[in-house]
Amino acid sequence: MTETVKIDIERVLESRLPKTNFDQLPFGKVYTDHMFVADYRDREWKNARIIPYGYLPVSPASPAIHYGQSIFEGIKAHKSPKGEILIFRPHDNHKRLNISGERMCMPPVPEDLFMEGMRELIELDRAWIPSGEGASLYIRPFLFSADEYIGIRPSEAFTFMIILSPSGAYYSDPVKVKIETHFTRAVAGGTGYAKAGGNYGGAIYPAKLAQDQGYHQLIWTDGREHKYIEESGTMNVMFVVNGKLITPALSDSILAGITRDSVLQLVRSWNLEVEERKISVEEIVTGLKAGTVQEAFGVGTAATIAPIVLIGHEDKNYHLPPVEEWGLAPRILQELNDIKYGLKADPLGWIYKL
């Protein structure tokens, strides 16, 4: 792509906005009027355009459909009380998209294409950004193979898109999780660190089995021994044990969450103790029994800071202390929200103002 990205715009004839119910917005079910699309052909990005949101013509022979050659990102934009549009750390999502793309043999999306596509699209659909407490505009950039070839080889054609969804919380209630010690999300050398569609598709069945038992989500463990905590699939996980914040150290089987990084930076800036290290299931279960695990929570773009109130392991359920007694997770949530909604200074330079 050249220095300045040229984006053709085709507007909807009639907006769906007046017919959209913004009360009690669900996560990821409502989409704005337009979407951004760009094509990668002959080793070049071209044809950047914004068109009415709608179904896409995709070849039935696309490797995205057959082999899951598809990656994505999740970003949030919020409206400040002054009406400014504030996007949280989009440059970091752009970097991570290209890290995932390298693993999945996909071309890098240039930063200007990613940022300008997102800017123009949000400008056009700015009236869709919800202003209610806890609501945001969820931004979903994604890249997939557009080849028409069902042999296995690196693809040559790709489509990059951005869609926007005014959304409420991903988890509306405190979360109940089960520590998974049979199924595996990711292994060393695999694609766990990439935001690849297949990582999520493969997790649906084990998560469904847990949901049938009354849990919302799983905590995945390492694929080799099922001895160490990894992440939760929709979010990274953190614990407060004896006053200290601990979270699994990153590896190639854990997604490097941007919310995870933000939380660690914040808590370190408060001069509180933080450890990124291997955390065994045994350590957590022993701590739950002894009452030394004071808080447990998921952290992610969609999930924000999701308190975990119950952890299941091998047919036993362990309750965390009541959330009202927690100190750290609520403080982190408040601080992050204040920064995201422009209610507080942004000392770490996370906000990109449109």
Ligand code: COI
């Ligand atoms: C996000 O938090 O943005 C994610 O991509 C998680 C997704 C499973 C909703």
